[in-house]
Amino acid sequence: MMLAVLLIVDVLLIASCAFTPYVTRKTELFGVTLPSAHTNDPELALMRAGYRNQLLASGVALIAASLALGLYLDWKSALAPILWVGLVFAYLIAAFVLYLPKHRQMKRIKQSKNWDTDADAAVIVVDTTPATQDVVSPAWLLLFPLIWALTVLGILVVWPNVPEQVPVHFDVNGVADVYQPKGFGAVAPLLIVQVFLAAVISGTYFLIRASKRQIDAANPDTSRLQSIRFRRVTTGFEIAVGVVVSLAIGAMQIVTLHGAENPWVIMTPIFAMLAIVLGGTYFLMFRVGQGGSRLPEPRGANSRNANVNDDRFWKLGQFYFNPDDPALFVEKRFGVGYTVNLARPTTWVLLGGLLVLIAALIVTTFWLTG
Numbered sequence: 167m168m169l170a171v172l173l174i175v176d177v178l179l180i181a182s183c184a185f186t187p188y189v190t191r192k193t194e195l196f197g198v199t200l201p202s203a204h205t206n207d208p209e210l211a212l213m214r215a216g217y218r219n220q221l222l223a224s225g226v227a228l229i230a231a232s233l234a235l236g237l238y239l240d241w242k243s244a245l246a247p248i249l250w251v252g253l254v255f256a257y258l259i260a261a262f263v264l265y266l267p268k269h270r271q272m273k274r275i276k277q278s279k280n281w282d283t284d285a286d287a288a289v290i291v292v293d294t295t296p297a298t299q300d301v302v303s304p305a306w307l308l309l310f311p312l313i314w315a316l317t318v319l320g321i322l323v324v325w326p327n328v329p330e331q332v333p334v335h336f337d338v339n340g341v342a343d344v345y346q347p348k349g350f351g352a353v354a355p356l357l358i359v360q361v362f363l364a365a366v367i368s369g370t371y372f373l374i375r376a377s378k379r380q381i382d383a384a385n386p387d388t389s390r391l392q393s394i395r396f397r398r399v400t401t402g403f404e405i406a407v408g409v410v411v412s413l414a415i416g417a418m419q420i421v422t423l424h425g426a427e428n429p430w431v432i433m434t435p436i437f438a439m440l441a442i443v444l445g446g447t448y449f450l451m452f453r454v455g456q457g458g459s460r461l462p463e464p465r466g467a468n469s470r471n472a473n474v475n476d477d478r479f480w481k482l483g484q485f486y487f488n489p490d491d492p493a494l495f496v497e498k499r500f501g502v503g504y505t506v507n508l509a510r511p512t513t514w515v516l517l518g519g520l521l522v523l524i525a526a527l528i529v530t531t532f533w534l535t536g
Contacts (some may be wrong), residue, residue: 167421170233172235173232173233173491174228179228180225183257183261184199184218186501187217188214188450191380192205195213196217196271196274196483197272197484199475199476213268216268300394300397301375302304302381307367307368314416321419321423323522330348331348332348332423352423353419357419358527368405373494374397374400374504375397377494380497382528392458395454396454400504406418407446411443456502486508487509488507489509491507492510493507494507
């Protein structure tokens with residue numbers, strides 16, 4: 167069972183990395199902006215295909231290594247999961263290493279073709295409509311306290327029949343291996359995780375809502391419509407993921423308190439959660455695309471305008487550093503989703519606060535579970 171899960175995760179990871187150039191905005195390739203008129207140039211198509219093939223070939227090694235781990239190591243020990251996580255990180259590092267030559271090549275192509283010299287045609291298109299129209303209603307965030315309250319209610323219902331020793335940790339096969347005496351410490355950790363998850367999702371929602379719009383100056387009408395749909399889908403997706411994960415946590419809590427020992431009963435909420443989250447992620451990537459670039463929209467009137475060249479603010483094409491931009495969240499240059507403006511002090515305060523919350527969550531969990 168565990169080997170099958172590993173291989174599924176490997177395949178999904180490989181596919182998401184290998185096809186990243188195809189889901190990024192068409193006016194951005196390997197972290198470099200390019201004119202709308204040249205997005206389908208044969209030379210650029212070969213670059214996308216080359217990167218895809220390199221990542222797929224590297225993925226074969228990842229799958230082979232995962233098979234070796236699954237077949238020859240004892241998954242009840244801590245070594246095998248640690249080694250597999252190491253393999254995943256090694257693949258992600260390899261993907262970045264393979265990206266860098268493509269990024270440099272793209273910069274050379276842009277320079278040789280003089281795509282960034284037409285400064286007179288470069289304009290910034292600004293949309294002043296309220297950002298609240300771009301995202302789903304914040305009322306959906308109320309689902310999180312509702313799920314938390316239902317989890318507490320479920321705990322109270324089953325509490326009289328809870329055994330004196332409650333399982334609080336399970337191995338990779340879903341078999342309980344650590345027990346806790348019946349009491350507050352047996353239920354508090356997962357309840358705290360639900361609160362933490364709700365806080366992170368809510369914070370991310372408002373950061374996305376406050377993020378600046380990115381509009382293609384060459385085709386502003388279509389780009390604006392796609393951007394609005396992307397922000398709605400993205401905020402709806404993150405709330406849906408949070409709700410699914412929170413429900414899975416609540417179900418796990420109640421099932422374990424009820425004394426379930428069957429691994430399939432324990433693992434079912436986790437598998438259901440993974441299926442929904444991964445399915446939604448792939449819909450966002452391959453059906454929506456970065457900035458809604460893969461969404462079909464009636465094409466507006468094209469203009470002769472060009473986008474302002476802001477490549478200098480993107481270090482290695484992926485890390486945004488612009489002290490003159492007040493935005494904290496911006497769209498990624500390579501991939502789907504958002505990244506942070508590393509030049510803003512507030513960004514580092516938020517990142518530091520998140521790390522403190524994570525550390526506090528870990529310490530509290532260990533303290534409660536003794």
